Amino acid sequence: MLTAAIVFALAPALLILVLGIIARGVATQHVTPRVVQYSPERTSTVLRDALLVDADRRAASAALIDLAVKRKVRLIAGSRREPIGVEVEPGAVFTSEELSLLDGLFGPDHTHRRVRRFSSDRRALAGRLKTLLLGVEHALARDGLIAERRVGWPGGTLTVLAYLGMLVEALLIVFSLLNNAWPALLLTLIALAATIATIFVTPPWWRKYLPPAQAKREHLAGLREYIALAEADRLRVLQSPSGAELRADVPGATISAGHGSGGSTRAAGPTATAHPADTAPPVGPLARFHLHERLLPYAVLFGLEREWIAKLKLEAAAVDTHGTDAVDIASVTFDIADTLDAAGGVLQLTASVGDLFDGAGEIIEGVGGLFEALGP
Template identity: 65%
Template sequence: MLTAVLILAILPAFLILGLGLVARTVAAQRLKPRVVQYTPERDSTVLRDALLVDADRRAASAALIDLAVKRKVRLLAGEGKREPIGVELVQGAVLTAEETALLEALFGPEHTSTRVRRFSADRRALAGRLKSLLLNTEHALARDGLVAERRVTWPGVTLTVFAYLGMLVEALFLVFTIVSGEWGSLIATLVAIAATIATIFVTPSSWRRFLPAADARREHLAGLRQYIELAEADRLRVLQSPSGADLRTTDAAAPEQSDPVTRFHLHERLLPHAVIFGLERDWIAKLKLEHAELDQTNLDTLGDLVDVTAEIAAAIHAAGSVVELTSAVGDLADGTGTAIGGVFELFNL
């Protein structure tokens, strides 16, 4: 019996598990950054960048936080952790078509301002609208030649079918080994079942295929992630300085040696991408430290701009996690507190 289990259960189970791991590695399509990057590319958007690194679950939250960082909206968290989060349009804010589509997806016709959309019909409607938003973004990437028009699905489907067929064979062996009382065969069968179940979890059901034209953008994003991961004073002193139109200095000093206001604005701008990479908590902590280091003169230079770092941190805390941020929003209002119903009212603003 043990020989039969090894040949017909253990060997196939670990074979498809190995293929599932290979499929997962291929699906990741990882790229190593050539250099550290300090700013997003000029023509990029947060939604597009999120899809280029397969951060779909964080894309909408990162885009909403990007609106807050750009001072186009304010995130107003309630007093409690389970209170709805208000979104207020800043007076005079000009929204792009993608930003308007994001707000319309968050505050669509089925949206209710009651807390909260967890396990509710409104939450399912929200998920559907956000899925359509990301699908439209993916189609835009395909039109630009960055991703293939169709996702790769056959490896996931094939391996899942093999896994379920394997579980049927293993179930038969499990019955026979229990009846016969062969403990060695029983343990081997259980190991095969565990490997088969693991295959179902590790094998991606589908993945988008990035085309060669996307390599440069994805390498840039990998370099940006490396900067966010390594943004500590001792490590950044050996890196070259950032440069670009958004910076207020162009000298050769490292970020920690440049104008504190410049550094703060640079790092604040990277907060949405820190969300994409799952590094938002560490990055918010870094921004708080940098804000605390600004003297009164620098604070006066900042003017009356909203301290969005504290607001974003409070909103994430109220939602429970950054992934839940989009499901925790309540009303959308203008600067006077008047509720905004839909996209047509947004355009009227």
């Protein structure tokens, strides 16, 4: 019985678990940033970048916050029971992708009802947002950044093997109990645990990023490095957004000339590479605050929104506004923080969105009515 437990349960379970871990590593397609970046690429959008960092669940919320940061909409905090309000700022101009986002959030059959938290509405919302992200994914494929088809056969194969293994293990558990074969029972239970772990470890599918996407993903990884430094209060290492230093501990990276204290150039690799920060003009505290505010949607993508909001609040308090109240400058940050608290977090934000208002407080009937609201 012990031999059967090892041959038919433990060995296969450990094998598929190892294969599942390998599949997880391959699916990650990890990139190492060559430099620390302090701003997204000019031609990028939050939705496209979300898929390039596998942040699908946070994509819609980050894109909605991006609209708030750009002063195109205003998020109005409600409560856990009442939906979050979205108000279109007067004169706002939306791109086709942004209109698609609003269409996904509010739907073409939008009505005057305030509460939109019924299960049927949430299922419809999830379907519309899934369709939105599929459209973005197809656009990335057309641009040659990702493969047209996701890689799904390893996850499907290992999942089927795991369920077959659980069936065999269940039979072995029964036989072990009937024969009082306690060592065999213990090994079978270990095999069962490994099989269940395989189901959770193995990704069901993943995108295959093509070589042209490498530079963009490295840029986003560098942007995450910059945002993550706020957690350890190490943004001072970068001196200023106009002279963002490169990481000296990254092989082949260089340290760019900073505009803060020192301003020296230090090379960590054999060659020095040019960086936009080398030629960027110095900026003051107010400009730096607005630059950091632009990164808030990306902090959401990376799961660092709480730390970044705290950083923005500290910067707002320290800004020399020459007579302008820092609270007014940081009003978007405060609104977003309140909205996230009311929604119960980033992942619940889009599910908590209620009606779409214009600047006068009137409900806009669907996104189609947005054109009328913004028209002359």
